[in-house]
Amino acid sequence: MVTQVTSFSRNGLSDWLIQRVSSLILLAYFLFIGVQIATGIDYTSWRALHDTTAMKVFTLLAIGAYVSHAWIGLWTVFTDYLTEYMLGSIGNVVRPVLQIAVVLALVVYAIWVIQVIWG
Amino acid sequence: MLQVSVYRFNPETDAAPQMQEYQVETGGKDLMVLDVLEMIKAEHDASVTYRRSCREGVCGSDGLNINGKNGLACITPLSDAVKKNKLVLRPLPGLPVVRDLVVDMSLFYAQYEKIEPYLQNNSPAPAIERLQTPEDRAKLDGLYECILCACCSTSCPSFWWNPDRFVGPAGLLQAYRFLADSRDQATDERLAKLDDPFSVFRCHGIQNCVNVCPKGLNPTRAIGHIRTMLLNRAA
Numbered sequence: 001m002v003t004q005v006t007s008f009s010r011n012g013l014s015d016w017l018i019q020r021v022s023s024l025i026l027l028a029y030f031l032f033i034g035v036q037i038a039t040g041i042d043y044t045s046w047r048a049l050h051d052t053t054a055m056k057v058f059t060l061l062a063i064g065a066y067v068s069h070a071w072i073g074l075w076t077v078f079t080d081y082l083t084e085y086m087l088g089s090i091g092n093v094v095r096p097v098l099q100i101a102v103v104l105a106l107v108v109y110a111i112w113v114i115q116v117i118w119g
Numbered sequence: 120m121l122q123v124s125v126y127r128f129n130p131e132t133d134a135a136p137q138m139q140e141y142q143v144e145t146g147g148k149d150l151m152v153l154d155v156l157e158m159i160k161a162e163h164d165a166s167v168t169y170r171r172s173c174r175e176g177v178c179g180s181d182g183l184n185i186n187g188k189n190g191l192a193c194i195t196p197l198s199d200a201v202k203k204n205k206l207v208l209r210p211l212p213g214l215p216v217v218r219d220l221v222v223d224m225s226l227f228y229a230q231y232e233k234i235e236p237y238l239q240n241n242s243p244a245p246a247i248e249r250l251q252t253p254e255d256r257a258k259l260d261g262l263y264e265c266i267l268c269a270c271c272s273t274s275c276p277s278f279w280w281n282p283d284r285f286v287g288p289a290g291l292l293q294a295y296r297f298l299a300d301s302r303d304q305a306t307d308e309r310l311a312k313l314d315d316p317f318s319v320f321r322c323h324g325i326q327n328c329v330n331v332c333p334k335g336l337n338p339t340r341a342i343g344h345i346r347t348m349l350l351n352r353a354a
Contacts, residue, residue, distance in 0.1 A: 013353055015316055
């Protein structure tokens with residue numbers, strides 16, 4: 001049975017709001033990075049940029065947005081298509097396994113990014 | 120001669136559904152799709168099964184999938200539906216077929232029941248009626264006209280995937296009809312029941328419902344209003 005126990009915030013309104021705010025943060029981040037790359041950047045200036053506290057905070061904000069956005073989006077996809085209604089009883093095995101795998105991968109990404117920028 | 124292809128399925132006797140072909144003489148008239156079905160039943164095959172009642176777009180009985188688009192057979196003219204002299208009639212998608220073009224609407228009605236589609240007001244009833252200003256009454260326009268034909272909900276993929284949890288466009292249009300009613304006092308309780316990840320938020324705004332509504336209503340806009348009310352309530 002599909003329940004909301006594995007949803008990001010257990011609340012439809014929160015998930016919906018987080019999904020939209022996180023998309024704006026990601027858009028701002030990737031536009032900023034895109035402009036940096038398009039205007040020409042070498043290792044020294046790239047390193048200097050990411051050594052600033054403001055950029056570290058921005059990157060941390062972006063990975064937080066990425067984790068929440070992906071979690072909410074994929075949870076929605078999984079609870080649409082990988083259900084008992086769509087796949088039979090196997091859906092109730094496949095869905096939680098994939099949900100847990102996605103959450104674990106996202107947490108690993110987040111820790112990895114923190115280690116890269118603060119390590 | 121119009122080529123008509125009709126979905127046939129009797130779950131009690133058939134292993135699988137099949138499409139049956141009919142050649143119907145329309146005499147060049149721009150008939151309604153329901154007229155063609157009536158001709159098939161009267162002149163070709165009396166076993167073809169469908170629902171119909173008022174035959175003028177008021178009762179909502181004859182919702183069908185007509186050449187791939189949901190609509191009411193009684194008010195859809197052939198000139199709007201027929202492509203290359205071919206008319207394909209299927210039952211509304213996503214609901215179990217009872218027989219041929221008749222679907223089991225239990226899930227649809229269960230979602231309608233869930234939103235408590237009646238006025239809730241615990242203040243003492245006035246002698247004559249609960250009055251509204253013309254401005255408050257105008258807020259119900261575009262909402263109360265729904266005839267529950269299910270064309271919208273059965274064209275919505277989110278309703279196909281989660282018919283037991285997503286209220287669907289028809290139910291949500293009616294939910295907003297009571298949320299917007301100045302005489303209703305259960306706004307907070309109604310909103311509290313819509314706050315989960317499924318009931319409202321499975322709508323991704325693809326507007327299939329708007330595209331097919333035979334009454335020209337806009338469930339997506341109503342769902343947007345519900346979201347705004349939920350946000351204002353939480354803020």
